Amino acid sequence: MSATSAFPRRGSALGRLTRTELRLFVREKAGPAFAIGLPLALLTVFGTIPYYRRHEVGGTPLLDLYVPILCAFVLATLAFNWLPAVLAGYREKGVLRRLRTTPVGPARVLAAQLLVALATAAVAVTALLLVARLAFGVPLPRQPYGYAAALVLAALALMAIGLFVAAAAPHGRAANAVGATLFYVMMFFAGLFLPIAAMPPLLRHISRAAPLGAAAQALTDAAGGRWPHPLQLITLAGYAVAFCAGAIRLFRWE
Numbered sequence: 001m002s003a004t005s006a007f008p009r010r011g012s013a014l015g016r017l018t019r020t021e022l023r024l025f026v027r028e029k030a031g032p033a034f035a036i037g038l039p040l041a042l043l044t045v046f047g048t049i050p051y052y053r054r055h056e057v058g059g060t061p062l063l064d065l066y067v068p069i070l071c072a073f074v075l076a077t078l079a080f081n082w083l084p085a086v087l088a089g090y091r092e093k094g095v096l097r098r099l100r101t102t103p104v105g106p107a108r109v110l111a112a113q114l115l116v117a118l119a120t121a122a123v124a125v126t127a128l129l130l131v132a133r134l135a136f137g138v139p140l141p142r143q144p145y146g147y148a149a150a151l152v153l154a155a156l157a158l159m160a161i162g163l164f165v166a167a168a169a170p171h172g173r174a175a176n177a178v179g180a181t182l183f184y185v186m187m188f189f190a191g192l193f194l195p196i197a198a199m200p201p202l203l204r205h206i207s208r209a210a211p212l213g214a215a216a217q218a219l220t221d222a223a224g225g226r227w228p229h230p231l232q233l234i235t236l237a238g239y240a241v242a243f244c245a246g247a248i249r250l251f252r253w254e
Contacts, residue, residue: 013108014108014111014112014115017108017109017112018111018112018115018116020112021112021113021115021116022116022119025082025116025120032120034077034081034082035074035077035078035082035120035121035124036074036120036123036124036127038073038077039070039071039073039074039077039124039128040124040127040128040131042066042070042073043066043067043070043128043131043132043136044131044135046062046063046066047063047132047135047136052066053136057195057197057198058197060224061138062195063132063136063138064138064139064223065191065195065197065220066192066195067128067129067132067138067223068216068219068220068222068223069190069191069192069195069216069219070128071125071128071129071151071219072154072187072190072212072215072216072219073187073190073192074120074121074124074125074128075121075151075154075155075158075212075215076158076183076186076187076190076212077183078117078120078121078158078159078162079117079155079158079159079161079162080158080161080162080165080179080180080182080183080186081176081179081180081183082117082162083113083117083159083162083163083166083179084162084163084165084166084169084175084176084178084179085172085175085176085179086113086166087110087113087163087166087175088166088169088171088172088174088175088176089172089175090109091166091252092171092172096109110163114159117155117159118155118159121151121155125151129141139223141219141222141223142222142223142224142225143221143222143223143224143225143226143227144222146218146221146222146226146227146228147219147222147223149222149228149233150215150218150219150221150222150228150232150233150236151219153215153218153233153236153237153240154211154212154214154215154218154219154236156236156237156240156244157211157215157236157237157239157240157243158211158212158215158239160239160240160241160242160243160244160247161182161211161239161243162179163243163244163247163251164243164244164246164247164250165178165179165182166247166251167246167247167249167250167251167252168250186210186211186212186213187212189203189206189207189210189212189213190207190210190212190213190215190216191207191213191216196213196216196217196220208231208232208235209235211235211236211239214232214235214236215232215236217229217232218232218233218236
């Protein structure tokens with residue numbers, strides 16, 4: 001067999017595994033509803049309340065500030081509520097142990113999960129931006145390249161944290177509990193319950209250091225036309241490297 005013929009087969013194996021995981025994700029219904037439907041529902045609620053369109057924080061309508069936060073919400077949902085639970089559940093059921101001995105290999109198992117999460121995030125973020133623009137007049141990001149860079153780094157950072165939780169959790173219930181706790185704490189510092197600009201100084205400092213806070217601020221800057229502050233991008237890259245290294249060190253296949 002030639003070397004060139006081997007590569008399509010490897011890619012094909014990853015593709016088949018990714019399609020299988022995507023079908024399982026869609027079949028569950030709760031995953032797509034929470035990752036895609038809930039952010040759109042929140043956007044619709046905020047957009048239909050006049051207060052969010054008329055009230056401004058720092059000269060920006062409140063609704064405009066919430067769109068980047070809802071994009072961060074999508075990433076957090078997949079990273080903290082879906083990824084750890086799936087991988088920890090696969091370990092409990094022996095799926096990872098069986099796959100480890102097949103030609104598929106462990107790397108493709110993780111890659112397939114990440115590809116499903118990233119594809120879902122891309123669909124959800126695109127839908128959010130389009131609905132916000134077409135239904136509520138929220139401008140599209142004025143610095144699209146900065147917005148894309150912030151989204152990619154935020155996704156890498158949060159998925160790394162999700163993998164770390166999956167690696168460290170002893171079982172699926174623990175992964176669910178830790179993931180849910182992280183989700184709500186992180187979303188607070190991202191500004192979902194109280195906009196970052198309206199937070200007291202101490203909470204703003206904590207928010208800048210938190211991964212979702214850094215992500216929300218980077219996305220907000222890019223939405224307003226500014227390139228995200230380098231410190232925000234470095235913070236996200238640091239979380240991605242640190243937690244990815246920790247996940248690799250702790251990850252157990254059985």
